[in-house]
Amino acid sequence: MEIYTIKTGILRTNTYVVVSKGEAVILDPGGEVNKILELAKNLRVRSIIATHGHFDHVLGVPDLKRTTGAEFLIHADDQDILEASWNLYGSGEVPKPDRYLQEGDIIRFGDAELRILHTPGHTPGSISLFDVSAGVIFTGDTLFRGAIGRTDFLGGDPKKILESVKRILEFPESFKVYPGHGQLTTIHDERKNLSSLLKMTF
Known part of the structure; x- marks a missing residue:
């Protein structure tokens, strides 16, 4: 498995092109589709996946779907988030x-x-x-280097994100963490970075 990172959109989302044997999936295309397509030009793109429905993780989806023919995948519980965010920041149909x-x-x-x-x-x-x-996990905006995701947006829940982060940190400490923004980290480092936070209860 090969992992390529492109910073896309105004919030510099980490868009990942994950490659194996000439095929690829694209995670969180936040825009700047030409840059993504240039990287994936000799690959068969199988899927376009959003870790969640916020605009900065999906703005590139329509153009990528149209160009590659790949399927677009997201969790059902974020359909409302996708629609609300797109109607604020996107153009055309959701x-x-x-x-x-x-x-x-x-x-x-x-x-x-x-x-x-x-x-x-x-x-x-x-x-x-x-x-x-491969020893990797892509965490979207749930876990970052030295921080966890915000919960003050529509649908955010501080109790649930803490539970989710704890689940992620149960992975082997050697796992590399690829977040939705910022720098690469590891499970080992985030267990240390977030040790005090993980003791919180709600």
């Missing part, structure tokens, strides 16, 4: 998911597999995607 993801689903491409973990809190339908064999 991107229509081809199917909805739920915990336990597996996204296959090349010889790689990304498994879905439902990690609500930042939004009701926030997800993380992980590959045990």
Whole structure:
């Protein structure tokens, strides 16, 4: 598995192109589609996946779908968030998911597999995607380097995000964490960085 990161959109979202054996999935396309397509030009893009429905993670979806023919996937619990955010910041029709993801689903491409973990809190339908064999997890806006996601937006829930972060930090400490914004980190580092936060209760 190869992982390429592109900073996209006004909020510099981490858009990931994850590649295996000539096939790819694109995570959180926040815009600047030409940059994404240039990186993926010789690849078969199987899926376009949003870790949640906020505009800065989906603005590139329509153009990518139209160009690549790939399916668009998101958790069903974020459909309302997707529509509300798109109506504020997007243009044209709201991107229509081809199917909805739920915990336990597996996204296959090349010889790689990304498994879905439902990690609500930042939004009701926030997800993380992980590959045990590669030792990686993509956490969207749930977990960052030294921080957790905001819960003061529509659908945010501080209790749920804390539960979700605790679940993520149960992964092996060697796992690399690819967040929705900011720098790469590891489970090991975030157990240390967030040790006091993890003791909080609501």
